[in-house]
Amino acid sequence: MALPDALLSRLCRRDLSTRIAVIDDAFGPRQYGDWLDTARDLTHIVQTLSDRGYTVLPVNPWEESVEGLPCADNPAALEGPVHIAVFLSDPDISLGLMELLAEADCVWFQPGSSDDVLIDEARERFGMVGVGDICAEVAEIRFTLPWSATS
Numbered sequence: 600m601a602l603p604d605a606l607l608s609r610l611c612r613r614d615l616s617t618r619i620a621v622i623d624d625a626f627g628p629r630q631y632g633d634w635l636d637t638a639r640d641l642t643h644i645v646q647t648l649s650d651r652g653y654t655v656l657p658v659n660p661w662e663e664s665v666e667g668l669p670c671a672d673n674p675a676a677l678e679g680p681v682h683i684a685v686f687l688s689d690p691d692i693s694l695g696l697m698e699l700l701a702e703a704d705c706v707w708f709q710p711g712s713s714d715d716v717l718i719d720e721a722r723e724r725f726g727m728v729g730v731g732d733i734c735a736e737v738a739e740i741r742f743t744l745p746w747s748a749t750s
Contacts (some may be wrong), residue, residue: 618655618683621657622674624692641667648734656668657671658672673723682707683703683706683707684697687709694720697721702725703725704725
């Protein structure tokens with residue numbers, strides 16, 4: 600999988616200057632035992648990206664905080680720049696949430712959270728789009744380690 604150079608550059612910084620919004624609408628963690636639901640679990644992704652040194656901005660209308668981080672109730676409530684917006688919700692809900700996002704350098708759709716209409720809309724609004732044949736967490740690991748920088 601090839602990632603856009605600007606996204607790869609941002610991920611390789613691995614510091615607090617990279618602000619990643621993780622956007623979901625699910626009530627509580629998904630516990631279905633399915634790898635797809637695990638990849639789309641808000642708590643898991645927020646924790647993993649935060650542990651790797653990024654500033655993580657969780658968004659979920661049902662949660663006050665996620666992993667100790669304050670949770671915005673919708674993308675419009677986010678303050679400051681968003682470099683990468685990761686969507687975890689179903690495509691029809693992701694579209695509505697994406698419309699509330701003022702700006703982002705890149706929009707990333709986790710496996711199962713996008714469709715062709717949503718991807719086209721995201722490309723038109725934001726330009727750079729990552730699509731969910733690989734989850735953001737796995738891509739961050741695979742493409743930011745020094746030995747894999749040329750992958």
